[in-house]
Amino acid sequence: MLVITVALLLVMTGCANDKKENTAQKQGQLQSITIGLMPDVDSIPFIIAQEKGYFKEEGLNVTLKQFKSAMERDSALQSGNLDGAVSDMLAEAFAKKGGFDTxxxxxxNGSYKLIANKNETAASVRDLQGKDVAISKNTIIEYVTDRIAAEGGLSANDLNKTVIPQIPARLEMLQNNKIAAATLPDPLATVAIKNGGHVINTSEQLGINPGVMIFTSKAVNDKEKEIQAMYRAYSKAVDYLARxxxxxxxxxxxxxxxxxxxIKGALVLPQYKKPTAPPKKEVDDVIAWLQARQLIDKKYEYTELVDTRFVR
Structure with missing residues (x-):
């Protein structure tokens, strides 16, 4: 009986070691990746995937880095400190123009809202004509702001756009009544509303969604398995958030x-979706906006900007 017991223990130990070796081998096959996040709801599936162990289940080590402004994020991406980032179509076009291969x-699934301060009586974007509206220049924020203005019958120049790059600072200026309105992503838009601000219009109401995930071409080519694993973990996080x-x-x-x-008790999250490619029309609309403002020199084709190998 003693011999049999020892033999069984050896077999069980061997199986456990084999499992550990297989796990370690799987982890060894995948390189680590670093992803940049912004202070918005697009970051939540990544946080969930990290904290619930979905990345580890895929044998992947992911470092998440937080940024307060698009400029800081883009600098980190272009300097090689990030493999990928939650970003937007405008940033991708600017990267191409600057010779950065992403x-x-x-x-x-982000959400962007134009919000008036608590003392502002504006009921529509037309009521903000000539007033200070805080944005971050040449970003998704300005794009959404201009689209909201156009939908309300105004030109981009009809608003006195005040450039405040850092999102928390933009929120603070709005809440202190230093500006009439600001375009903010959630959850900081939720904070503004909870503290008395009111919504003028949103990206959802316009039916636009220019937020995207961007990776360097080096990461796409050298870490294809890692990015596939990341998206599998991301999809698990989407399922978690749904249930x-x-x-x-x-x-x-x-x-x-x-x-x-x-934001606790007030935040309304978007309906997160499994990873999909951006529609061509949305990309073309962004490129047209950039060209109209002479911010880029050429009309980039969809296939120059989008790599669909990782999504359905």
Whole structure:
């Protein structure tokens, strides 16, 4: 009996070691990747994938880095400190213009809102004509702002656009009534609304979604398996967010992202979707906007900007 017991223990130990070796081997096959995030709801599936262990389940080590402005994020991406980032179609076009080799790999599910301050009586974008509206220049924020203005019958120059690159600073200026309105992503848009601001219009109401995931071409070519694994983990996070009540994870999200605590109980998340490619029309509209403002020299084709190998 003693011999049999020892033999069984050896077999069990061997199986456990084989499992560990297989796991280690799987992890060894995948390089680590670093992803840049912004203080918006697009970051939440990545936070969930990290904290719930979905990246590890795929044998992938992911470093998430937080940025407060698009300029800081883009500098990190272009300097090689990031493999990929939550970004937007405009940033991809600017990268191409600047000779930086990056590609869009999927849409994200962000939300952008033009919000008037609590003392502002404006009921529509036309009521903001000639007033200070805070944006970040030549970014998705300005693009959405211009689209909202156009939908309301105004030109881009009808608003007195005030450039405040950092999103938290933009929110602070709005709440202190230093500006009439600001375009903000969620969850900071939720904070503004909770503190008395009111919505003028949103990207959802316009039916536009220029937010995307961008990777360097080097990462796409050298870390294809890693990016595939990342998207599998991301999809698991989307499933988690669809089935779990927000109360079960909002404290974790606030802790890991640094979101203001006041979003708790007020934040409404977008309906997160499995990774998909951006529609051609959306890309073409962004390129047309950039060309009309002479911000890029040429009309980039969809296939120059988008790599669809990772999504359906």
């Amino acid at each position: 590609v869009i790999t999927s849409l994200t 779990e009540p927000m109360d079960s994870y909002i404290d974790l999200v606030i802790e890991k992202t640094g979101f203001p605590k006041e």
